[in-house]
Each structure stands twice: as C-alpha cells, then as structure tokens.
Amino acid sequence: MSQLTVDDVRELILEFMYSTHQKARGTRSTSVAISKIKTALKQKGLNEKQIVSNLDYLIQTEWILPERETYPIISGGRQITAQRVTYKISDKGIDHFAGASKFQKTHKVTGINITNIHGVTVVGDNNFVYNQYDALYRGLNLLDEEIRRSDQFSDEQKLNYRAEIETIKSQLAKPEPNRGILKSAWEGLKALATVGGVVGLFLQVKTLIEPLIK
Numbered sequence: 021m022s023q024l025t026v027d028d029v030r031e032l033i034l035e036f037m038y039s040t041h042q043k044a045r046g047t048r049s050t051s052v053a054i055s056k057i058k059t060a061l062k063q064k065g066l067n068e069k070q071i072v073s074n075l076d077y078l079i080q081t082e083w084i085l086p087e088r089e090t091y092p093i094i095s096g097g098r099q100i101t102a103q104r105v106t107y108k109i110s111d112k113g114i115d116h117f118a119g120a121s122k123f124q125k126t127h128k129v130t131g132i133n134i135t136n137i138h139g140v141t142v143v144g145d146n147n148f149v150y151n152q153y154d155a156l157y158r159g160l161n162l163l164d165e166e167i168r169r170s171d172q173f174s175d176e177q178k179l180n181y182r183a184e185i186e187t188i189k190s191q192l193a194k195p196e197p198n199r200g201i202l203k204s205a206w207e208g209l210k211a212l213a214t215v216g217g218v219v220g221l222f223l224q225v226k227t228l229i230e231p232l233i234k
Contacts, residue, residue: 029066029074030083036060037084037109038117051087051106075107083113153192156228160185163212163221170217184208188229203233 024032036057044050054075061071078084089104149157164185167178187205191197206229212222 024066024070026074026077029070030078032061032064032066033057033071033075033078034083034109034113034116037107038113041109041114051108053104053106057107078113079107082110083116084108085110149189149192150195153197156225156232157189157192159221159225159228160189163218163225166218166221167212170215172215172217181209181212197232199233202229206233 037052040052041050054072057075058068058071062068075084079086084107087106087108089106090101091104092099093102094100164182167173167181170178173181184205188202191202209222212218213226215222
C-alpha cells in the first residue's frame, strides 16, 4: 500500500463511505463512527495516519460531512452534555460515483443542463469540465491558489497569471480545446518554472497540459 497516492487513499475512503450509504437501511445508518472507518480501511492496508489525514481533507473539501449528536450523561453525580460525532458521504461524494443527475444541487451552468452532455463533470459552483481534463483543471486551481498566496509576486503579476489560468480552464469545457489558445496562455505561465514555492505545482500542470499543446 506504500505505493498509493493520496488520491488513491481518498478514493478508498470515499468508496467505503459510498458503500455504507448504499447499504443503509435507514437514514441514521448512512453515518458511521471514526472507529468503524478505521477498522474497514485498515483491512485494505491503510494505516491510521493515512486514514485520519485524508478523511480530514475530505471533510474540509465537503466530500464527507460530519454529523454531531449531543446527549446527556451523568458524571460525578451531575448531568453533563456529551457529543457523538459520525461521518457520512455528501451529495458531492455520491455524485462522484453515481454520475450526473437532474436532482444535483449544481446541475445547471448558465442555463445549460449539463446532464444532457456526456462525459462532463461539475467542478465547484457553476463550472464544468470534460472528464478527461478534470485532473488538469484541478491542478490549475491549485496553482492559482498557490500564486495568490505567494509573496513573490506583485498584485499585477498575480492578476496576469490568473488571467492565463482562467483562459486555459475555459478551454477545458470543450471536448476539443483550442490548441493555439492553450499554447498562448501556457507561454504566459512559463516564468513560474523558476519561482520557488510554485514550481512543484507548475511541473505537475506542465505534465498534464503538454499532450494538449504538442
């Protein structure tokens, strides 16, 4: 299991949570305690650190939702309130496995019903991308975020880089992105290859975009 990427680990966690949701016989049983998650995933070869850190990430990004239930207990002769936390897969996580549905929370993009378009994934609010470009789109989002947080660029430079990134992302809503537009926008980002702090993400994106601009 040491060869698993963090995305592989997150996928295993989501698969377990989705399976739990599908097998549930009542709404309460769609939600499970952390102990049950750990037990199930350790059987798949994951260690506790992998499970906890990646579960936390999936909660932060709202693929998994925590549910908190408070109840009274008697301690030291007096009543206090205790809390039980369980976890369930979110609508976003369910859609990841079940695919497009007219009932999805964000299934329309500026008046376009994307459930009528084969091979399209909703990314964030009111954005969509063809499935084969999903990894590139998400990589560009991470690169954009890293640029905005960096203190190595002026506000004007950040704005310019973001414009180039948005240009590339806009092409990924097409089944066949315009190579010329992609190549021109990518040229505007090549200076990032020498900037510490963002070069790692830049190289990841470079690997993903190169097949589209050759």
